Amino acid sequence: MxxxxxxxIDPKYVLVVILILCLVLGVVSYRFADKMQPxxxxxxxxxxxxxxxxxxxxxxLAKQLDYLTTMRKTVDENKKLKEEIAELSAENKLLQQDKxxxxxxxxxxxxxxxxxxxxxVAARVISGDRNNWNKEFVIDKGTExxxxxxxxxxxxxxxxxxxxxxxxxxxxxxSIIDDNSNIYGTVLKHSENCIITGNLKLMSDGVIxxxxxxxxxxxxxxxxxxxxxxxxxYLPGILIGYVRDIKKxxxxxxxxxxxxxxxxxxxxxxxxxxxxxxxxxxxxxMLK
Amino acid sequence: xxxxxxxxxLILVCFVLQTSVFTHIRLSNIMPNLLVILVSxxxxxxxxxxxxxxxxxxxxxxxxxxxxxxxxxxxxYVIIGYINGFANKLYYKDDLSIPLxxxxxxxxxxxxxxxxxxxLLRSRFDILFYIIHIMIPEMIYTVAVGIxxxxxxxxLEDRLYPQQEVPLAKGDxxx
Numbered sequence: 001m002x003x004x005x006x007x008x009i010d011p012k013y014v015l016v017v018i019l020i021l022c023l024v025l026g027v028v029s030y031r032f033a034d035k036m037q038p039x040x041x042x043x044x045x046x047x048x049x050x051x052x053x054x055x056x057x058x059x060x061l062a063k064q065l066d067y068l069t070t071m072r073k074t075v076d077e078n079k080k081l082k083e084e085i086a087e088l089s090a091e092n093k094l095l096q097q098d099k100x101x102x103x104x105x106x107x108x109x110x111x112x113x114x115x116x117x118x119x120x121v122a123a124r125v126i127s128g129d130r131n132n133w134n135k136e137f138v139i140d141k142g143t144e145x146x147x148x149x150x151x152x153x154x155x156x157x158x159x160x161x162x163x164x165x166x167x168x169x170x171x172x173x174x175s176i177i178d179d180n181s182n183i184y185g186t187v188l189k190h191s192e193n194c195i196i197t198g199n200l201k202l203m204s205d206g207v208i209x210x211x212x213x214x215x216x217x218x219x220x221x222x223x224x225x226x227x228x229x230x231x232x233x234y235l236p237g238i239l240i241g242y243v244r245d246i247k248k249x250x251x252x253x254x255x256x257x258x259x260x261x262x263x264x265x266x267x268x269x270x271x272x273x274x275x276x277x278x279x280x281x282x283x284x285x286m287l288k
Numbered sequence: 289x290x291x292x293x294x295x296x297x298l299i300l301v302c303f304v305l306q307t308s309v310f311t312h313i314r315l316s317n318i319m320p321n322l323l324v325i326l327v328s329x330x331x332x333x334x335x336x337x338x339x340x341x342x343x344x345x346x347x348x349x350x351x352x353x354x355x356x357x358x359x360x361x362x363x364x365y366v367i368i369g370y371i372n373g374f375a376n377k378l379y380y381k382d383d384l385s386i387p388l389x390x391x392x393x394x395x396x397x398x399x400x401x402x403x404x405x406x407x408l409l410r411s412r413f414d415i416l417f418y419i420i421h422i423m424i425p426e427m428i429y430t431v432a433v434g435i436x437x438x439x440x441x442x443x444l445e446d447r448l449y450p451q452q453e454v455p456l457a458k459g460d461x462x463x
Binding site: 015018019021024025026028029030036039040043044047050051054055057059061062065126127128129130131132133134138164172179180200203204 | 335350
């Protein structure tokens with residue numbers, strides 16, 4: 001006969017132990033973030049291959065669904081678009097004039113050269129967010145491909161975000177529309193600095209927040225915002241988006257408004273990582 | 289033991305599905321939370337200990353791969369698993385309404401805890417907005433997907449632990 005000598009512990013105590021463990025783990029992982037890296041790497045290298053495989057199925061599924069829904073919409077849209085074309089062609093003429101102006105400014109800032117000058121690595125987005133609260137994603141290139149923490153990520157010609165964690169074969173990117181994201185930007189035309197903050201509340205409107213613009217500057221809708229020279233982690237001169245609805249704060253000292261990013265975050269599949277880290281430590285040493 | 293292994297396998301599947309498939313098929317920018325369903329259902333079906341077990345693994349996986357500080361998600365999921373374990377007494381195999389209600393409450397709880405841990409601490413005070421625009425849509429979507437996952441769990445349970453025949457007569461040899 002088999003004797004049962006199972007020790008039973010009240011789940012209450014197990015819960016308490018786990019909660020204390022959570023606290024300890026939290027403190028440890030915060031304090032010794034570098035030493036936790038290998039542990040994360042192991043977990044990640046287990047999961048990311050699976051995600052990579054499944055992700056293609058997901059995106060295909062999404063494409064099919066998109067196709068169905070868009071079919072219905074196309075008819076309505078077609079009508080609307082025709083009206084819009086007339087409007088746009090008029091607007092286009094105006095914009096063309098702006099473009100000449102813009103090109104002049106770009107030359108002024110040597111933007112073109114800088115863009116081309118940054119070394120880039122292409123990467124595929126292999127998994128999206130884990131819940132509805134965050135806007136972080138994982139790409140399939142890691143330290144093996146020369147990706148490091150704090151490298152800037154672009155798609156098309158706009159800023160997507162920053163690498164917040166680089167592991168051996170994958171890296172985690174926080175997009176600029178994440179609620180945790182804060183970037184120093186410059187309004188190109190006026191060379192005014194501002195702070196660009198991701199905001200979950202505004203996400204459904206497709207915009208993010210711009211704050212801290214000097215109060216006396218008059219900025220029109222559609223002004224370009226690029227990453228600033230004074231930013232600690234972002235390389236200067238990467239296009240972020242266009243501002244709109246700039247209003248004075250109640251304090252009258254600063255202005256606040258919205259920014260619509262150039263990148264379409266709903267359908268990111270390929271991104272470019274600029275394999276150059278803005279090294280503020282180097283800068284500080286030079287200044288010493 | 290069999291149950292633990294099958295649960296770990298299910299967690300992996302759900303985790304990969306959630307991060308790579310459901311992100312593509314969002315409804316009005318909201319996706320369901322599969323892991324909450326899993327934690328809630330296992331707590332509900334098997335008791336507090338299993339709820340916490342699944343909670344630790346789900347939370348740990350998320351923290352290791354996505355989180356900055358390890359422990360926050362574990363904390364959230366373990367509490368959900370533990371609380372669902374209390375409802376184990378109400379577990380009735382053919383009844384779907386109570387487990388789905390449990391999933392709904394769990395998902396709201398997840399939303400609230402996540403909001404407190406990640407948003408309230410950064411002085412984002414507009415809780416009503418987050419409840420209406422994120423928590424409640426997510427809850428509805430999660431409950432809808434919950435039906436499927438709950439059925440899968442039950443089917444698995446039947447396969448792993450087939451129901452034993454209960455002897456009725458005294459002289460039954462099979463006993």
